[in-house]
Amino acid sequence: MMRCLLVDDEPLALDLIEDNLKHVNYIQVVGRCRTAAEAITILQTEQVDLLFCDIHMPGLNGLQLVKSLITKPMVIFVTAYEKFAVEGFDLDILDYLVKPVPLDRFLKACQKAQRQFELNKALAIQAYSPKKYFFVHADYTLVKISFDDIEYIEGLKDYVKINLANKPKAVLSRTSIKAIELQLPSELFYRVHKSYIINVDYVTQIRRGKVKIVDTELPLSDNYRDMIHKMIGKGIE
Template sequence: MRCIIIDDEPLALELLEDFISKVPFLELIATCSNGFEATSVLQEQKIDLIFTDIEMPDFSGIDLIKSLDNKPMFIFTTAYSHYAVEGFNLNAIDYLVKPIPFHRFLKAATRAQNFLKLKIEEEETPVINKQENLPQFIFVKSEYENLKINLGDIKYIESLKDYIKIYTHKDKPILTLSSLKNFEEKLGKLNFVRVHKSFIVSLKHIYSVQRNRIIIDDKWIPIGLNYREDFINKINN
């Protein structure tokens, strides 16, 4: 994977450069001391992965990522833990807090490598198969509108008696009159899984699984006993 490092601290640049040299599947293309240098590199080179600090003069790592139309994968490397939620809301591959041990760096890099493999496999899957097996979007009635929702944008769905709440990248969830069971049938079973009597989650948006709960963004979602076996089988496969 072709990668760049962005950090205004020379020692941090040296450490990450050394780490990258020890990982066979990483190729360092450039080191940048600020976001402006990085933008020039990104315009001229094909980059798969960005390692970026967050707090830098003039142009923060978060500002840089938000400014990119076609985002490579990115991992935040920072001395501050309080940006973690915002980082993952931007779909960061990982969030490394300084001082970064090598084993933690390797884990993050491996996660990026696995994500890239899945993306390549998906792109190589014939389009006709994708269309036959998976719906790409649905329409739901909310208040006085029929809203189109891309399935890839759905993070999780929560049941509220006669209504369900659909959580996407937008700040406000979508409320529609439906049962979770009826909605589950619309979604297709490859990318979504029922994990609780009140929740369906998108496998794509899961950050981590911790015993009997799932974390998506800053939301903790319980795993019901009756759904656990099916869920574990899905993530293992």
């Protein structure tokens, strides 16, 4: 269960968030604060996974609070002001809700937090115990992907498409190709284009401007040719 902290200088706003959380059975409120200073004290002594935080508060505001945290939980800003959204997302917050917040929008933010919480746990397990697999979110489910099964990965703006050996349907996950690349073993996977990562075990041909993965030809960008040279140990015709 996620442990969350509520931070807002208005008691009514805290009450509304807590009432909304009665509809969510996977989030536990561990504290309510009316100032950033109170929040910092609790964050130093309690395990907090999620922070619902206002921006305009006396003393330290919500943006300054989040900036001050060395290790921060997931953050959802709940504020009456739209104008701070860009600055908020620059702080890698999870979501930005504008008061008054409709219940369905609030619940959507909570679901987003739950998905990220599960992914963070899976990644933490991997960090302490190196595996031959990783997890991605696909169709509201955590899907286990074995490194050995990946032929290539394609970046599609807000999604990645993971093409697997002997599987007719690729796995589509809402994440970035860079985030996926950081989880892959560098001795097995190579970036050949801004939109493609390949598994060297499935490479069948390499020629100027193209890499063939089994029966699929992918573009080979000049920006990544040095990496291919390193992979094969010689030049490309």
